[in-house]
Amino acid sequence: MPSAAERTRTLVQSTCSAVLLIPGLTTAGFDQLIPLDRSVGPEGDLFLEFPADSPAVRAATYAHDELTAVLEITDVAPVSVPHRIRGRGRIKGRLTPVPGMAGPGRMMLRLETGEAFVDDLWGAQGVEPEEFRDATVDPLVAQEAELLQHLYAAHGEQLNMLCGLLGERTEGRCATHTPAVVPVALDRFGLRVRLREADGQCFDARFDFPEPVRDMVGLHRAMHTLFEAAAP
Template sequence: MNHRIQGIDRPTAPDPRGSGAPERTESKPTASPGVPRTTTPGPARPTPAQWGRTLAAGTVTGTVHLPRPQRTCPHAEAPLAPAGLPRRGTAPRTQPFPVQHLTDAWGGLLLLVDDDSPLHARLSALRTEDHRPGVPVVLDVLDVPPGQAVLPRARLSVTGWAEAILPADQRRVAQTAAAVRPLGALLDVGTTRSVWRLEVADVRVTTAEGVHLVPEEEFTTATPDPLYEDEDGLVTHLEAAHRDALVGWVLDTLPPHEAQRTREVAVVGADRYGLDVLVTVGAGTTVLRASFTTPVRGAGDVAGALCGLFGCPCREDGRRTHESA
């Protein structure tokens, strides 16, 4: 067998990609039309709000979309296409910029921007042009699974307004962000970097079950997944210390005729509720859910969770079971 492991209600922000007219959405999470609904409860998984809060924490870099500068003559972007055919070559209506996003101590979203970056220049220009304190933005954050062995599991899209923070308050806001996630770059706030506040109007989280509209209060109060930042390290620890136990669990879980045809086993996800295990059976693949007995609250709970799952002793010290991997 080849084994491999690897808020407050506010009006919806104007869409910077459109005419600026507000788009109203439902206030409760909904799935996209056509998404089949499960009638029987399955293994526990992160909720859309938990996925959104996990991606908002800033472990992976996000992309912020801002309105693109308008040309003098919009009709000069591309010639008109023949009747019935779409126009080609028209410029996108928004500009994408990579951004380090994070949260403050109350769950609010922040953007950490280099003062000499194109993003800072564009934010400042839009703020001056519109004569308004807030710049319409869309923050997009895509989940990155361990080893990128499978498609992204979730996507966060936040529509709102980027608002400049007064120079006198920059350091104070940076300190609240550092209390949540101590980034070295926060030490430069007030000198070469600045913090912008993202006032949220609309939160959407896309998972395999569809697109969910998450109320701001639910999004703000949800907690990030405690294993996400060190997920790659945990997967490495499973490869090094729990290989035999993991394979044994897979073989015990699959029906006998599928267990005999199993060729590869790979952990492709880990969260507070359990593991996602990709299994190659013959010419096909399937994902098994290995659920923990109780959700883990931090790295210190991982040892007991794995022992309960696999029924094996863990030789790590129980405080950070994957640090030595």
């Protein structure tokens, strides 16, 4: 399974929505605290780009290196599924402006990673700054949303066949009624689906790949093997 540090790093460098929370900054609208862009530096610090006149930039500029902030990331499944929020990540640290790193009309802010935390489908866990710095991003993060949407739209029959791989847990239920199977998460280690039964109850199942995939070629091969195993 991906480590907590890898999951947190992947959230930060994904397209998930994020907001910068600054204690005491109560007059700013929510949309004014959403970074235009975000990235991670070689030392594990976060670089957040904002309009130069944003409340976050003003707060960081006049705080004299004493401002603590939290970047909060919310991960929402890209397909329609019950309990759609897949997880949240939080990075807390000291916030400072970095002049000269952004284009005209913008300012780069650096959030020095002091504390990190992830609460997702794998569970809740803290992450040390050094672990976050050294973690790698999941290689499928840029394509995950599109891939899940494609699976949901074009491979419903094959997804439903995965029920047959779950053994005794669903043997009786799948024989009388096949639950709706929705792909909810995909990473280099495997595919997670959410099974929704007729009465509205849901449960997740995880299908691990034979080995971690590195690219789209490896993913195609792994998914072919998975669907082949589920075929009657």
